[in-house]
Amino acid sequence: MIEKILLISLVLFMIAIALLLYRVIVGPSMPDRAIGLDTIGVNLISSIAIVSILLKTKAFLEAILILGILAFIGTIAFSKYIERGVIVERKSNR
Amino acid sequence: MIVELAILLPFIMAAVIPFIYRRFKKVHIGWLVLAVPVVLFSILTTYIPRIVNGQTFTKTYEWIPSFNISFTTYLDGLSMIFSLLITGVGSLVILYSIFYLSTKESLHHFYCYLLLFMGAMLGVVFSDHLMVLYAFWELTSVSSFLLIAFWHHRKASRAGARKAMTITVTGGVAMLAGFLTLYTIAGTFSIRELIADVGIIQEHALFIPAMILVLLGAFTKSAQFPFHIWLPDAMEAPTPVSAYLHSATMVKAGIYLVARMSPVFGGHEVWFWAVAGVGIITLFWGSFNAVRQFDLKALLAYSTVSQLGLIMSLFGLGSAAHALGYSQESLLYTQATFAALFHLINHSTFKGALFMMVGIVDHEVGTRDIRRLGGLMALMPFTFSIAVIGSMSMAGLPPFNGFLSKEMFFTATVDILTLNIFSIESFGLLFPVIAWFASVFTFVYSAIIVGRTFFGKLQPERLEKPPHEAPIGMLIPPFILVAVVVGIFFFPNVLGRNILGPAMKSIYPSFPTKELIVDISPWHFNTALLMTIGVIIVGVLLYRSLPKWRAVYQLFSQKYTLNAYYERIIGFSESKSGWFTRLYMNGNLTYYFIYIYVIFVGIVAGYFVLSDAFVWSPAKDSAIEYYEFILLFIMVFAAVALLFTKGRITAVLLNGVLGYSVAFFFVIFRAPDLALTQLVVESVTTALFLLCFKFLPDLTKENISRAVKFSKATISILVGATVTLIGLTVLHYEKFMPISTYFEDSYNLAGGKNIVNTILGDFRAFDTMLEVVVLFIAGLGIYTLIKLKAKKGETDIEN
Amino acid sequence: MNVSQIVEWVAVLMILFGSIISVVSAFGMIRLPDVYTRSHAATKSATLSVLACLSGAFIYFWSHDGYVSIRLILGIIFVFITAPVAGHLVCRAAYRSRVPLAEGSGEDLLKPVLFGDEVTVPEHNEETLIEREQKE
Amino acid sequence: MKINDVILRTVVKAVVFIILTLGVYLFFAGHNAPGGGFIGGLVLGSAVVLLYLTYDIETVHKGMPFDFKKVAAFGVLLATGTAIGSIFFNVPFLTQAAREFHFPLLGETHLSTVMIFEAGVALTVIGTLVTIILSISEDE
Amino acid sequence: MNNIIVLPLIIPIVTAILLVFLRHNIRLQRIVSLVTVAAVSIIAFILLLEVQTNGIMKIDFSGWLPPFGILFVADSFSMLLVLTANIITAICLIYAFSTIGGRHERMFFYPFVLFLIAGVNGSFLTGDIFNLFVCFEVMLLASYVLVALGGEKFQLRESLKYVLINVVASWMFLVALAYLYGTLKTLNMAHIAVRVAEAGQDPVLTTVAILFLIVFSLKAGLLLFFWLPGSYSVPPTAVQALFAALLTKVGIYALFRTFTLMFTLNASITHMLIGVMAGITIVLGCLGALSGRDVRTIAAYNVIIGVGFILIGLAIGTEQAFAGAIYYLIHDMVAKALLFLIVGTMVYLTGEIIVKNMNGLIRHYPLFGWIYFIVMCALAGIPPLSGFLGKVLIGQQAVEGGFYVLLAIGFGSSIIVLYSLLRIFLAAFFGETSISEEDKKPIPKGAMASFVVLALCIIALGLGAEGIAPYVEDAARTLADPAIYIEAILGAK
Amino acid sequence: MESLIVILVGILVAVATYLILSRTVIRVILGTAVLSHAVHLLILTVGGLKKGDVPLLSQSDGPYTDALPQALILTAIVISFAVTAFVLVLAYRMYGTNGTDDFSKLGGSSDE
Numbered sequence A: 001m002i003e004k005i006l007l008i009s010l011v012l013f014m015i016a017i018a019l020l021l022y023r024v025i026v027g028p029s030m031p032d033r034a035i036g037l038d039t040i041g042v043n044l045i046s047s048i049a050i051v052s053i054l055l056k057t058k059a060f061l062e063a064i065l066i067l068g069i070l071a072f073i074g075t076i077a078f079s080k081y082i083e084r085g086v087i088v089e090r091k092s093n094r
Numbered sequence B: 001m002i003v004e005l006a007i008l009l010p011f012i013m014a015a016v017i018p019f020i021y022r023r024f025k026k027v028h029i030g031w032l033v034l035a036v037p038v039v040l041f042s043i044l045t046t047y048i049p050r051i052v053n054g055q056t057f058t059k060t061y062e063w064i065p066s067f068n069i070s071f072t073t074y075l076d077g078l079s080m081i082f083s084l085l086i087t088g089v090g091s092l093v094i095l096y097s098i099f100y101l102s103t104k105e106s107l108h109h110f111y112c113y114l115l116l117f118m119g120a121m122l123g124v125v126f127s128d129h130l131m132v133l134y135a136f137w138e139l140t141s142v143s144s145f146l147l148i149a150f151w152h153h154r155k156a157s158r159a160g161a162r163k164a165m166t167i168t169v170t171g172g173v174a175m176l177a178g179f180l181t182l183y184t185i186a187g188t189f190s191i192r193e194l195i196a197d198v199g200i201i202q203e204h205a206l207f208i209p210a211m212i213l214v215l216l217g218a219f220t221k222s223a224q225f226p227f228h229i230w231l232p233d234a235m236e237a238p239t240p241v242s243a244y245l246h247s248a249t250m251v252k253a254g255i256y257l258v259a260r261m262s263p264v265f266g267g268h269e270v271w272f273w274a275v276a277g278v279g280i281i282t283l284f285w286g287s288f289n290a291v292r293q294f295d296l297k298a299l300l301a302y303s304t305v306s307q308l309g310l311i312m313s314l315f316g317l318g319s320a321a322h323a324l325g326y327s328q329e330s331l332l333y334t335q336a337t338f339a340a341l342f343h344l345i346n347h348s349t350f351k352g353a354l355f356m357m358v359g360i361v362d363h364e365v366g367t368r369d370i371r372r373l374g375g376l377m378a379l380m381p382f383t384f385s386i387a388v389i390g391s392m393s394m395a396g397l398p399p400f401n402g403f404l405s406k407e408m409f410f411t412a413t414v415d416i417l418t419l420n421i422f423s424i425e426s427f428g429l430l431f432p433v434i435a436w437f438a439s440v441f442t443f444v445y446s447a448i449i450v451g452r453t454f455f456g457k458l459q460p461e462r463l464e465k466p467p468h469e470a471p472i473g474m475l476i477p478p479f480i481l482v483a484v485v486v487g488i489f490f491f492p493n494v495l496g497r498n499i500l501g502p503a504m505k506s507i508y509p510s511f512p513t514k515e516l517i518v519d520i521s522p523w524h525f526n527t528a529l530l531m532t533i534g535v536i537i538v539g540v541l542l543y544r545s546l547p548k549w550r551a552v553y554q555l556f557s558q559k560y561t562l563n564a565y566y567e568r569i570i571g572f573s574e575s576k577s578g579w580f581t582r583l584y585m586n587g588n589l590t591y592y593f594i595y596i597y598v599i600f601v602g603i604v605a606g607y608f609v610l611s612d613a614f615v616w617s618p619a620k621d622s623a624i625e626y627y628e629f630i631l632l633f634i635m636v637f638a639a640v641a642l643l644f645t646k647g648r649i650t651a652v653l654l655n656g657v658l659g660y661s662v663a664f665f666f667v668i669f670r671a672p673d674l675a676l677t678q679l680v681v682e683s684v685t686t687a688l689f690l691l692c693f694k695f696l697p698d699l700t701k702e703n704i705s706r707a708v709k710f711s712k713a714t715i716s717i718l719v720g721a722t723v724t725l726i727g728l729t730v731l732h733y734e735k736f737m738p739i740s741t742y743f744e745d746s747y748n749l750a751g752g753k754n755i756v757n758t759i760l761g762d763f764r765a766f767d768t769m770l771e772v773v774v775l776f777i778a779g780l781g782i783y784t785l786i787k788l789k790a791k792k793g794e795t796d797i798e799n
Numbered sequence C: 001m002n003v004s005q006i007v008e009w010v011a012v013l014m015i016l017f018g019s020i021i022s023v024v025s026a027f028g029m030i031r032l033p034d035v036y037t038r039s040h041a042a043t044k045s046a047t048l049s050v051l052a053c054l055s056g057a058f059i060y061f062w063s064h065d066g067y068v069s070i071r072l073i074l075g076i077i078f079v080f081i082t083a084p085v086a087g088h089l090v091c092r093a094a095y096r097s098r099v100p101l102a103e104g105s106g107e108d109l110l111k112p113v114l115f116g117d118e119v120t121v122p123e124h125n126e127e128t129l130i131e132r133e134q135k136e
Numbered sequence D: 001m002k003i004n005d006v007i008l009r010t011v012v013k014a015v016v017f018i019i020l021t022l023g024v025y026l027f028f029a030g031h032n033a034p035g036g037g038f039i040g041g042l043v044l045g046s047a048v049v050l051l052y053l054t055y056d057i058e059t060v061h062k063g064m065p066f067d068f069k070k071v072a073a074f075g076v077l078l079a080t081g082t083a084i085g086s087i088f089f090n091v092p093f094l095t096q097a098a099r100e101f102h103f104p105l106l107g108e109t110h111l112s113t114v115m116i117f118e119a120g121v122a123l124t125v126i127g128t129l130v131t132i133i134l135s136i137s138e139d140e
Numbered sequence E: 001m002n003n004i005i006v007l008p009l010i011i012p013i014v015t016a017i018l019l020v021f022l023r024h025n026i027r028l029q030r031i032v033s034l035v036t037v038a039a040v041s042i043i044a045f046i047l048l049l050e051v052q053t054n055g056i057m058k059i060d061f062s063g064w065l066p067p068f069g070i071l072f073v074a075d076s077f078s079m080l081l082v083l084t085a086n087i088i089t090a091i092c093l094i095y096a097f098s099t100i101g102g103r104h105e106r107m108f109f110y111p112f113v114l115f116l117i118a119g120v121n122g123s124f125l126t127g128d129i130f131n132l133f134v135c136f137e138v139m140l141l142a143s144y145v146l147v148a149l150g151g152e153k154f155q156l157r158e159s160l161k162y163v164l165i166n167v168v169a170s171w172m173f174l175v176a177l178a179y180l181y182g183t184l185k186t187l188n189m190a191h192i193a194v195r196v197a198e199a200g201q202d203p204v205l206t207t208v209a210i211l212f213l214i215v216f217s218l219k220a221g222l223l224l225f226f227w228l229p230g231s232y233s234v235p236p237t238a239v240q241a242l243f244a245a246l247l248t249k250v251g252i253y254a255l256f257r258t259f260t261l262m263f264t265l266n267a268s269i270t271h272m273l274i275g276v277m278a279g280i281t282i283v284l285g286c287l288g289a290l291s292g293r294d295v296r297t298i299a300a301y302n303v304i305i306g307v308g309f310i311l312i313g314l315a316i317g318t319e320q321a322f323a324g325a326i327y328y329l330i331h332d333m334v335a336k337a338l339l340f341l342i343v344g345t346m347v348y349l350t351g352e353i354i355v356k357n358m359n360g361l362i363r364h365y366p367l368f369g370w371i372y373f374i375v376m377c378a379l380a381g382i383p384p385l386s387g388f389l390g391k392v393l394i395g396q397q398a399v400e401g402g403f404y405v406l407l408a409i410g411f412g413s414s415i416i417v418l419y420s421l422l423r424i425f426l427a428a429f430f431g432e433t434s435i436s437e438e439d440k441k442p443i444p445k446g447a448m449a450s451f452v453v454l455a456l457c458i459i460a461l462g463l464g465a466e467g468i469a470p471y472v473e474d475a476a477r478t479l480a481d482p483a484i485y486i487e488a489i490l491g492a493k
Numbered sequence F: 001m002e003s004l005i006v007i008l009v010g011i012l013v014a015v016a017t018y019l020i021l022s023r024t025v026i027r028v029i030l031g032t033a034v035l036s037h038a039v040h041l042l043i044l045t046v047g048g049l050k051k052g053d054v055p056l057l058s059q060s061d062g063p064y065t066d067a068l069p070q071a072l073i074l075t076a077i078v079i080s081f082a083v084t085a086f087v088l089v090l091a092y093r094m095y096g097t098n099g100t101d102d103f104s105k106l107g108g109s110s111d112e
Helices: A002-026 A030-055 A061-084 B001-022 B030-052 B077-100 B107-127 B130-151 B155-188 B191-196 B196-204 B208-220 B228-234 B239-248 B249-264 B269-292 B298-319 B322-323 B328-365 B381-395 B401-418 B430-453 B472-490 B492-507 B527-546 B545-554 B562-586 B589-608 B626-645 B648-668 B671-692 B706-731 B739-750 B755-763 B764-787 C003-031 C033-066 C071-097 C110-114 C126-135 D006-029 D037-054 D057-063 D068-088 D112-136 E003-021 E026-054 E075-100 E102-105 E109-125 E129-147 E153-183 E189-199 E203-220 E228-232 E239-263 E269-293 E294-314 E319-350 E366-380 E387-401 E404-427 E445-462 E465-480 E482-490 F001-018 F023-047 F068-100
Strands: B057-064 B069-075 D100-102 D106-110 E058-061 E071-072
Touching: A002 A030, A002 B626, A002 B648, A002 C003, A030 A061, A030 B249, A030 B648, A030 C003, A030 C033, A030 C071, A030 E153, A061 B671, A061 C071, A061 D037, A061 D112, B001 B030, B001 B057, B001 B069, B001 B107, B001 E445, B030 B077, B030 B107, B030 B492, B057 B249, B057 E465, B069 B077, B069 B107, B069 B130, B077 B107, B077 B239, B077 B472, B107 B130, B107 B239, B107 B249, B130 B155, B130 B191, B130 B208, B130 B228, B130 B239, B130 B249, B130 B527, B130 E109, B155 B191, B155 B196, B155 B208, B155 B228, B155 E387, B155 E404, B191 B196, B191 B249, B191 B626, B196 B208, B196 B249, B208 B249, B208 B269, B228 B239, B228 B298, B228 B562, B228 B755, B239 B249, B239 B298, B239 B328, B249 B269, B249 B298, B249 B328, B249 B492, B269 B298, B269 B322, B269 B430, B269 B545, B298 B322, B298 B328, B298 B401, B298 B430, B322 B328, B328 B381, B328 B401, B328 B472, B328 B648, B381 B430, B381 B472, B401 B430, B401 B472, B401 B527, B430 B492, B430 B527, B472 B492, B545 F001, B562 E269, B562 E445, B589 E153, B589 E203, B626 B648, B626 F001, B626 F023, B648 B671, B648 F023, B671 B755, B671 D037, B671 D112, B671 F023, B671 F068, B706 E153, B706 E203, B706 F001, B706 F023, B739 B755, B739 F068, B755 B764, B755 F068, B764 D112, B764 E003, B764 E109, B764 E129, B764 F068, C003 C033, C003 E239, C033 C071, C071 D006, C110 D112, D006 D037, D006 D112, D037 D057, D037 D112, D037 F001, D057 D112, D068 D112, D068 E003, D106 D112, E003 E026, E003 E058, E003 E071, E003 E109, E026 E058, E026 E071, E026 E075, E026 E102, E026 E109, E058 E239, E058 E404, E058 E482, E071 E075, E071 E109, E071 E482, E075 E109, E075 E239, E075 E319, E102 E109, E109 E129, E109 E239, E129 E153, E129 E239, E129 F068, E153 E189, E153 E203, E153 E228, E153 F023, E189 E239, E189 E482, E203 E239, E203 E269, E228 E239, E228 E294, E239 E269, E239 E294, E239 E319, E239 E465, E239 E482, E269 E294, E269 E404, E294 E319, E294 E387, E294 E404, E319 E366, E319 E387, E319 E404, E319 E465, E366 E404, E366 E445, E387 E404, E387 E445, E465 E482, F001 F023, F023 F068
Parallel strands: none
Antiparallel strands: B057 B069, D100 D106, E058 E071
16 A cells, blocks of 8 residues: 555656656746756655655665755756856856 | 899899998999899809709798798799899890989989899799799889889879889789689699699689689780780880880790799690780780881880780790690690790890880980981991891891791791691681781881881981980990890800700600700791791881871771770779769768668668567566656657757756656666766766857757658667667577676675675776776866867968 | 554655645646746745655655664755755846746836846847857 | 855855765765765765856865866876786785774774775766866866 | 786876876876887787797686686787787887977877777777777777867867767667677676577577677778778877777777677678678778878778778688788788878978879988888788788688689779879879978988888888797687687686 | 667667767767667666666665676766767867858868
8 A cells, every 4th residue: 555655656756757847848948947957856856765665775865865966056057057158157256 | 042142132232222322423333233133144154054954943941931931942944044134134234224324313223223123033033932923023013113213203204103013013913813822722832833733723613713813914014915005104214224124024024924834824725825815916916006106115115015925925825735745746836935935035135135226316316206316327337237136136037036036936826727626726827817917017117116217317406416326335235135136046056955945844844855945947948938028028018108008097096095095994993983982971970870870770680680580578578667657758758859859958958857767767777876876977967068058059950851851760760670679689588697696795705785886896896997097088188178279370280 | 553554654645745746836837927936836845845755755764664864864954955045046047047027927126126227138048148248 | 247146155065065975975885885986976076066166166276276187197096006006916906905894983894995996986086077077167 | 917918908097197197297208108108018028928838818807707807818819919009109109209299298198199008908908898898988088089189170070070970889889788798698708709609699699799790890990981081180190190000900809809709600691791891891992092182081091991901801710811810900000000100291291181282202201202112012912011921811711712702802902002002102202392402391300210110010020920920820720719718718618 | 667668778779860860069969978878778678677676785685686787887877978078078179160060061071
């Protein structure tokens, strides 16, 4: 039973990811995509947590944190790119 | 010993010459060089008695024993003739060149090439080992190339040298293939052993191909029809070179090969017809074309072609005796070979003299064009007498040696009609007829040489220099040669017994030597003499009426000469190959990928489908969950969307989605390390894409036609299908257990509980080490790529 | 039904709750009219969903295996800290790159402050700003 | 126009430490759990990159005056060095030495030269990652 | 302990990294890099001798026995190639010292060359197929950088094409590896051979073999040589020479290993395919060489012809043919390096790339001209230079095996080679020169020295072919009889 | 599952091929990136899926899934990352100097 609920949750997350993917592809603006991607990352975190429970393993818990980190860094980078066109500045505020 | 010395001495000298040349500025370096052939000639002559006694000299030095290639020298009667010619004529030519070439020319090059050539020629005739023979053979091509291109600032010299090299090397390569075929048949490279194994060789299926290939080599070298076209162009060389290469040596190499190989190949119908037939055609074509020439040297070149054809055809006729085996009847045909050897020597003498004569005329008058020459008889009496003797000998008139060999040639062509093998009855009659016509033309061009140069009206205004007699040094060599011409006529049997006889023995090893030697009588009466008289009468008439029938040559349009064909083939192949190469190597990467994928699908999928290897047993698959379907769907969706997306950012994000999905699959498939790595790497890759987008343009719509799109899609689908089909088959290939079960003991073996990581860090740490190196190279490479930019304004020498 | 089972159930239900919230927020991402409103769906509800889910997983592992996963806690904290910042940055970036507000958003008070009285509002194209910068 | 990044910078200061901790953890966990030199290096590298993102090259360079090319080179040297070390002990190339140690706080710990090898890998990854990103960012 | 076998790979890597730290000390960089390569050559020579006495040697890394660990294997074939490759690299480095220029030198030119040679050595030595992939990548990445080093417009253009094609090829290699692992579940080459023999090389395995054929053909320039002419004509001359000498040869080596050791049982298909591909390659190469108007293109197509010719030896598949192919391979490495060095120098001296626009070089640079002449003759297979013996052995075996078409194509190609190079010689070296005595650029001494050494190598390889005959024969014997190799790696069965 | 993944790999390869066959540089590079994903999946799949537990000795007692392909993929991932990074930089440098990213305009075989 627990497993079934978990599977349902997983499917729900997958559906969410698929929907967000639509947002990523369609846009229309870059920030839309950035947000979509960020949210996909967050959903993936949840999915991995569920899969870990399903597979009865703790091997993937690192992945959760890493995914969080990457989603964060990615979002920052993306937003900087959108905002300033560059990601790493040579000197601050030129 | 003598033979090794004979080969080595010229090479050593050639190597030394460029170095001592600088110290010899004052004296003509030729004097030093002259010593080489003179010494060799005199030593060789001392061997004649022993050769006559039937002795032969062999010696073997190992070169590449692992592959049966050894340096075996062999001195017998046949090589004796050639070596005497090479050194004898060589001496005279070098003597002549000392006066012909001024010290302003780059003599060290000239003599270096000449000595290389001499050594190579001696190597050819002294080698018993086919590979070594081939080596020297190619060396003659190379050194003659250098000699012909000696005045390389002239365009014509370069063109002539290129043609000579291309054609002779082509023949050489064919010959090499022939030699290799012989080796395959007989298992030996030694000519003597080949001759011993004739029985086996002739039975073999590859016998005829081998023969034809070897003949190609001989024909190209000896300028036989239709390969003769290089020889007239090679006349761009300095005259001493022409005299040497084209009278006595280079072109005789092919003759030598035919003579040498006739015990192996002779006696076969194909050999008979090929050698005799090509020879006789060359004889006719050469003499016919010689008549039309205006340049004296070109005339002599064609005459050489024709005379070589004569010798060649004699060898062909003589090979009939091999087929018959030793009998009284076959001795009739050996006479043809005897005549061939005889004419070989005669031709060298008179042609050498004539070349030197032309050289003198050219040197002293400044032109070789017979339209500008005339009336030099009084001004250059000695030259004139050389020309007369040489030409008469060439035309086959008594009392000169050419007469004797020409008579013997006629006799041979007539005699061959009695042969009743090789279906001689159908075409045999052509031999005497063509020979006779060719001799008429020979007579005519011989007359032209003398008549147009020395008789007629002097046209001093059309000459470059005021004509006068040549220095004595230039006259001595041709005089020696004409003396030989006359001498041989009166004492032919000295030559016959001492020189020709042993050579006959080499060609007909199974025949008793005594029977092979023909007693040449200068004074005789037979059919041949009648033919000669006919030649003289018709020849005189034709010479007289030459201006009237010269128009015949106009029938042969310039467009359809062999030369024109050669040029056209070269030009055509260059332009067409260029067109074709540029067609597919168009620099467009997309095309290259298309070729690669098409070949990939064609070969891999082609084989896979044809071999019927496809197996698929989905029943063995592991179970599948719903969410995995969704993930699969997401991936397919993202992949397809990637094809149609218009923005580059979207495209990169979709790629990221693919990467993340792969990472998620790694999670599902129980690969935690992979999932982690994939996640991070994918993010970093995406970030890199974004970083680089600052410098890259947005995606543009590709305006390609529907057909192109369709074909690209087809290729893509085929590639994907190939990968899938093979993959499905591979999935259930269960013949073997994976080696990786071994690694499951990783804790005991390597002290790690993470199997993947112990593999990476211990079992296969070497991969990891190199992978790190790859990463480092990439990082450093990116750094250099960005930092090292081409300087603007600096003209780059590289392109 | 012992305690641990109940706790497990609670955990699983939290996960289910999280997943439902997640789908809801995803629908929000699809349905809401402009980027600013969508960011609301993304940052607020999605963060809630992930927190619920991770907490559920944490509780599950705790009760089921007796395993206190520091990594999960770290993950929860991390997402908790960073999600709002990320949302903030994206929205700011969106505004600064002049992604238009949805129609009917009412008055845009920030616009004159940031962009002065520029009249033309360029298309929301990721390239525009970069091009402008390059021209400068 | 100055864009203020106060929120970001404040958060990042905290976040970087989480990331660094995780990186170090992953690096050491590698032998028995997912992780290892490569992934650890990547995470550490991304922490550095995050710093570059929130601040700028000059500021970060003041705090971390490394030439990352040389860091990477040093990493490769370390990795190959442990491998070469085995040559001097006359054992097959790349043979790792390992031993169980008993530390007061950590308990039984398995220490081996694999660690040094992995450290080399990690350093290379950090160095290369940062070199690449910086090179591209500095390009004009 | 056979640790010495790994040195040809590890020494260049370590010194390359050390040179990164010595970035600005160019003189030291030069010395160190040359010494490194020379040392590797000596090691390779010692190993070659050792292999003669001890038989095939191997080093199992970390002591993990095959098929579980990775190992390096030294047999005569690989050691001959390692030796040749390193000698040539040393000579190219000498050339580079005087020509490459400080800009490149400061941008890690020497480290990249050392990485390249490390990758090449590794590819020759490894006994593990996945490790072969990794070694390939080391070599390729270094080559990517070296192609693009300089940042010229045309250079970047061609290098991008080169890189992209090779990237795709690498991923195809991985696909092939996936299938290989999927079927045989092992990676060790000798073990693969054993398992292939056990399975009898059924169609599935042959498909995998053909996939490898395609992959390595891309690297070797066998039929799939489209990347080659462009990318070989853009980098600095020394790099061109290195590429011409080494890169395709690694692919050829891999083809030899694959089809003499691993997939030998279905020769009627695989070797027939190789033969057909080699034939087509030669023909296309000839067409290119015949039509080329610029010296570099002609030289590049000559590389392609050489590849095809060597692989005829593989297609014939007898011991003697292997011996011929090895001879020709060694010859080709030396001669192609020299050819590219000369061609590059010609371009430098005249400032032209079109053959027609050059003239009379031999007047100012006689030795240079004659060295070109020698290499031309060697490439055309004219005895007694280096190309001769290989040609003879392959040709003889072609006759014996009945490969008449291949024989005709192969021998015909040497005429085209001669013709194309002769055209350069006549146009560029002979004739009047348009460069006056004052304007002529001197050829740097180091460059000249490298020409002379390579030319001497060509002559020595021809005249002294017997000198390496024992090694070549041993190598050919090992290739012809994979059991020797397998037994040395996995022990007697 | 395996079959499905292999089919997925086939689709990815087809997409990658189509991208590689297009004329713009970025698409080609994306194609190689997609191709690398496909290849990694393929290696994992042919090694056998879901045949055992996570290859961590500390987590279960086996049987474990085949760890060797995972190790190979890890190496391959790193290499593909290195290569992709290099190609990207090369591509933008090329665009910077040649001014176009269209391969049909980058003809210029060296035989000019």
